[in-house]
Structure formats: structure tokens, C-alpha cells
Amino acid sequence: CDYDRPLMKTQVPGPRSQELTKQMGQIQNASAINFFCNYEESRGNYLVDVDGNRMLDVYTQISSIPIGYNHPALLKVISDPNNASAFVNRPALGILPPESFVDKLTQGLLTVAPSGLNRVQNMACGSCSNENAFKAMFIWYRNKERGHSTPSEEDLSSCMINQTPGCPELSILSFAGAFHGRTMGCLATTHSKPIHKLDVPSFDWPIARFPRLQYPLEEHVRENTQEEARCLEEVQDLIIKWRHKGRPVAGIVIEPIQAEGGDNHASADFFKNLRNIARKHGCAFHVDEVQTGGGATGKFWAHEHWGSDDPADIVSFSKKILTGGFYYRDELETDKPYRIFNTWMGDPSKNLLLAEVLNVIRQENLLAEVTRTGKALLSGLYELQAKYPAILSRARGQGTFCAIDVCKGTVRDSLILQARNKGVILGGCGDCSIRFRPALIFKEHHVHMFLNIFNDLLAAH
């Protein structure tokens, strides 16, 4: 169920992709389209395009394909007539769930619940997961301020017209370089690229610096420790400043690895200290695992690398998890129905597929495989950056969730295009990084295939 190598017939995008992109341009802005795909012919780690090109996929639909294309286990789920109803009858899950849904959660999402988080709310995508996680934190914070969960008459009437105290001036603290989604609440905590935010009204919420680590880590222990300490201090300053401003910080949101923003890592200590700062100041601590979750770091959740049994108050997820949602501690439970709610609240057919993905991860021991593959990838990247120090630097990663910096953004972009024409799909992030986001079934021989192709490109550069 996998091809053995890339097979290129045209430059990418080829003529058929170009024609379809032109047609799509008549319907909507099509300028972000890379090429059109033949998903029927795609298999495992290989994405096939409409011009018959077959490429090794190290980007996997912005990191959202867990176990490769057309995995037989997933095809079996679709072809099982017992499952048809889940695909054609999408329920309003919050009011009329299917009989099997408690089991689906218990045997699915809850089997991979982060430590200390016993509850889970289903959602549909990363944005509604984060938006509703924010709402849960705001509700929790206000009830804490009130000392009880009964709103005043003034709360009830003022919220209907968007005014305080019913719509309070609370804030979420986020980090420069962060990406948490693009609906307006999420977008106020997203700071990775101007084009995401330009022209959209936002909230006056505090933004702290994310540590900028120097590599190799072992040669910069002191600088990096100082850098992280400075960032933590800034967080505390901002919490106090925003409290004085009358916009207290209800929650802190952070990615375990800033992905869109350039694959920025920080130490386990940084995150554990941050979690303590949140607690000390009465803010909820929300770990956004939308991109990092699902096994690519070699653990199911990236925050497991911190080694904490109390990592967070809320952990949100989507992408590789196929459904969206968030785990949360008991005390973040809302006090009344219909506060965290929308029509669909996710889609049970995605929970069905997720259950199968989790089975495959266990049966094929994929987390251990990812760890092994990731080691090969990272040491390959170390070798390349040693060989081409004028072009590559700062190789870094956990599991296969790796990245490397290129000397210039334009060189990065051109390397990605060249790699594609040689049959490897890569993604960029930040100003000048390449991010590696293969599926969990990416093996060592795929690593070597990529490294050979990439090495040739660099040699010719």
C-alpha cells in the first residue's frame, strides 16, 4: 500500500494542474493552490498529482494526514455498511448524540487523554477548538471572580449588547510567532505572519516573546537558559500590566513547538515554569496541540516530553486527530448547558476514522517508529548542515517533527520548489525554515530517499 519511489513526469504544477487552477480562479482566489491532486491514486507516503507525478509527501496536507493516503484500515471503515449511517446522518451532537458516542469517546479520544485532563469536548476544526477553549477559560475565570456561577441582571443585559460587565474585558496571553487559528478570537492570539492578520479588527491582548534558542543547544546552555528566563519574566510583567489595564489575563495559550511561526522550540523547564506562573497568577494554561498532537514528535502529545503529570488545564487538538476538540480539567467544566455549543459540535464520522487511526498507531507501534525515523532524519539534517554551513543551520526537532533554517527566505522557497520537481513535497514555516511533517508511517528508507534528493539540490546550489 505504498509506492517505492517518486516518479516525475512534468514540472509541478504540470499542464493539467495549471489548467484547473485557471478554472478555479474563475470561482475564487486560487493563488495559494500548489497543484491539483489525484487522491484516488495516492498511497501511503506518496501524493499523486493530476499530471501523473508521484511525490514523497513530507508535508501531508499541512500536517493533517496521520497514517498516509488511502490506508486500507480507513478504507475498510468506509466500506463497512454498518458505518454508512455515521456518514450520512450528521447529528447535532450536543443535543442528539448517537448511541455509540459515549463509547466512541471512551475508546477513542479518552484513551489518549493528557495526564490530569479527564474531560473532553468534541469540536470540528482547530479554530472552533481553540475558540471554545478560550470561552471555557473566560467562563471559568469570571465564575472565579464572582465566587459563584450566577450572573447578575446587569451581566445578562449588558452581554446582549457586547458591553461590560457581561462581556468582560478579559484577555488571553499569547506569544509572538504563535499560530492558533484564524477566526477572530484565535486570530487575536496568532502572530506568525502579517497576511493572516492584516485588516482584521483585533483585541488588545498581551503578547510575550517566545524564546529564541541558539543551536546547537549543548553549546549554548547558559544563553538559552537566560533567554527563557527573560521570556518568563516578561510573561509575569505582562500579566501584571494587563491586570492594571483592567484586562486581566484569563488564560495563557502556547504551542509546545511553535509551528507556523518557524518551528520554535523551548525547554521542558520553560513550559513547566510557565505553567506554574499561570497557576500563581490565577490564569488557565492552554496548550495548543493542533499541529504537534497525534504522534509526530514520537509521543502522542508533544507536551509529554515535558515529563509533567500536570501539564495543562486545557489541551486542544485537530489536524491528525481528524476531529477537533479539547481536553480539560474538571474545574474548567462549564456550569450550564449551551455555553460551549454549536450546531454540529464536530462530526461522529471523524471519531470513527480516528478510532481506526489509534488502532493502527498501537498495532504498528508507530510512536516508536516515529522516534526511530526522527533520529535518522535529524542526524541526516545535522550532516547536511555540517556539509553546507552557508545554506543550512539550526537543525532541530522531536520525532519526525523537524525543521532546518535556510540562509534566506528566497533560497528556502526555491529549494522547496526544486525539491518538488525532484519528487519531494516540503513545507516552509517562519521566515526561512523548512518544516518536516511526514505521516506517522514515514520510515528510515524514506528519510534516506529525501536526504539524497536534498543533498543533490544543495550540491548543485
Add this chain to the structure above:
Amino acid sequence: CDYDRPLMKTQVPGPRSQELTKQMGQIQNASAINFFCNYEESRGNYLVDVDGNRMLDVYTQISSIPIGYNHPALLKVISDPNNASAFVNRPALGILPPESFVDKLTQGLLTVAPSGLNRVQNMACGSCSNENAFKAMFIWYRNKERGHSTPSEEDLSSCMINQTPGCPELSILSFAGAFHGRTMGCLATTHSKPIHKLDVPSFDWPIARFPRLQYPLEEHVRENTQEEARCLEEVQDLIIKWRHKGRPVAGIVIEPIQAEGGDNHASADFFKNLRNIARKHGCAFHVDEVQTGGGATGKFWAHEHWGSDDPADIVSFSKKILTGGFYYRDELETDKPYRIFNTWMGDPSKNLLLAEVLNVIRQENLLAEVTRTGKALLSGLYELQAKYPAILSRARGQGTFCAIDVCKGTVRDSLILQARNKGVILGGCGDCSIRFRPALIFKEHHVHMFLNIFNDLLAAH
């Protein structure tokens, strides 16, 4: 493929539903759950629960089931092996669309495009549809202000920290009683119930009164005309006031029938005048058809009842359309890639199901059927309110998208519960209304079945 009548075995929720709800309460707030469903056994207009009760469904998962449960045409889509790939390989549609996607849009969503709106953007749910429609209006408005689409250096740097001018202080004008979703941008335009908004920070955006019509319409022509004129005047005042406040109105958003807010109607003239006011003041006009779209009013879009060939700049949809998204005029096209963007941008498997729904609507002439059924429903409601004037009033509707007011909220709630125990699922909206939201396959004999059951309840009241 439909049952012939309700069949009740227990009170609802029955013992099995109660047990499952208790279990669900261990996992998340389960207090909005009505009962658990057996979707496999549900058919057509009948929803079957886990205690074996079979109920005529006049609420259809908050108005989101277009052609009933387990429609054979949809089951066929799932069982066709050619479609399996669409269900297991969810693409990042904005960058790597499937080969068939242009055709899917051309033969699907674009065949029902509102007049004057040639372009369509796929999305996943009502909230991301509206959030992105708002963003499109903000971007359009700012480019209009600039006179070109090139942001300044200051725009680019300030937007990264949520500040003006990059994140401008623009607003969306909405209406009291409106519902446009619950993510934070949408929520700032939602004003139907406090529990949706309480404790969530919001934007200082203008909110106009929605006309409160008196019924029967033909006896209150003058009052209603005056009422609508007053509301339109307020809109103009608010636009001017917010411009002076430094928060210009970039767009006006409105439902053709306010659904959550109590099934509030206004005349075609009201909407056409409002559209003209929007144009006169340089605001975009966004018609939110998330609940009204898809045929329930007897036309595919409720705004078609206005008889305008230039009804709106943006029309958003979801629910019965199965996919989310929005249509828009050419001039609302964004100037650059990645401005209206997220990982999934919808889900092509939903477009596949939608194509089949549109086929069924055409083949079975369902819009005409809805009109006929709706007439029977509305005249039945007129009769009931004439018979029980102390309980019922203000029967109103378009197609089967009908509602009636009950003397008190508590009486309304108890009637809904009693009806359910007699085998009819109804939904409430606003303070004291019952809303009727059957599927498009609801026929006259279903109307009579409902009216008989409802009449018995009222007689016993």
C-alpha cells in the same frame, strides 16, 4: 424509506437515554442532551431513539438535515467505492484540491448561486463561513479606504501586535435578536440569548433593532411599515455614529428570517432598502442564510423572496447545505493568497453529499413540494391559533419555515416536551416561539399528523 407514523414506547428521554446521558456527564457537560439516537434505524422524517421510540422530526438536528435520515441516494454515495477516497483523504483544499473539485463547485454550489454572486468560497461550518465573510468585508473595506491593495509598513508591523492601523477599528453592524454563530467574531454579531454571550469579551460594534411586526400582517400594514422605517432610520444613525466614533461599519450582516432569535420576519422592502442603505454608506451587505438556506422557505434561498436581482454582496450558508461557505461578488475577492484560508477549507466529502442532495431536490421537485406543504402547515397553524387564542398567536412562515408564539415561555417549553412524548420533535426559538424545521421531504400528511397531535395537546391544556 419512511415510516408511516410515530411509535412511542417510553417517556422521552427513556431509561437507556438517561443512562447514556449520565455516562456522558462524566466526560463533558451533558445537560443540553435531549436524548440519544439510533440513527441506523431512523428513516426519512422519523428519528428513532435508543429506547425504541420513533418520532416525527420537525426540528431535524437544528434545521440541518436536508432530505431526511438515511436517504437512499446518500447511502448510495457512501457505498460507491469510487467515492471512498473523498472520505479517507481529507485534503488541505486551499493548496492541494482534488482533481474533481472545480467540477464539484461548478455542478454543485454554483448551480444554486444567488443572483449577482459569481464566486464561492468553501468552508466547514456556519461559524467559519461567517468569520471569513466578515474578514472578506474588512479586507475589501480597508483596500477601498487605501485606494489600493498595498499595505504600508506600519500596517504590516502593527497588525502583528493586534494594533491599529494594521488591525483597524472597523465594525460589523448587526441586529438585536440576531444569531450568526459563536466564535468570537460571529458572537459579536449574535444577540439572541445571554447564555451564548455571557463572560466572553466582545467588540464595540453597532446593534440595530430588527422590526417587530404585528400579526396578522394585513391588518397592521401601516404600523408595520412605520416600524420598518424606524428600524432603517436607526441603521443609518448607527452607521454615522460609529463612523464618528472611529469604528466605521465595514459590513451589515442580517438573516432573511431571524431564526434563533424567534423567527422574526420583515418585508421584502425592508431588506431591499437596507441593501440600498448599505450601498449608499459604502458598507458591504452580508445575508446570512445558514439556517434559512437550502429550500425550507420554498425557494432555495430565503432572500429570493425579495425579488431582487442584486440582493447582497455576500451570502453565507451551512447546515442543510452540508458544507459551509459563502458566495460573494467579484469585488469582494481578496487581493492575495492566504488571506481567507485555513487547513481544511471545508471537506470535499460534504460537497459530494451536497451534489446528491441537489439532485434529489430537482428530481423530486422538492421546492414546489415545500411550498405546498408549507401552505398546509401555515393554514393549520392559523386554525389552531383561532381555536386557542389564549395560548397561540402570531403564526407566520415561508414554506415550511414556520413558527408560532405561545403565551408564555414555560408553556412553550412544556408543550414541546409533551409533543415529544406524543411522538413529535419540535424546537423552540426566541422567548416563547415554536419553530418548525422539517426536512424538505415533509409532506402534507405529516403536517396533518402533527396538527392532530398538537391539537389534542392544546385541547387538554
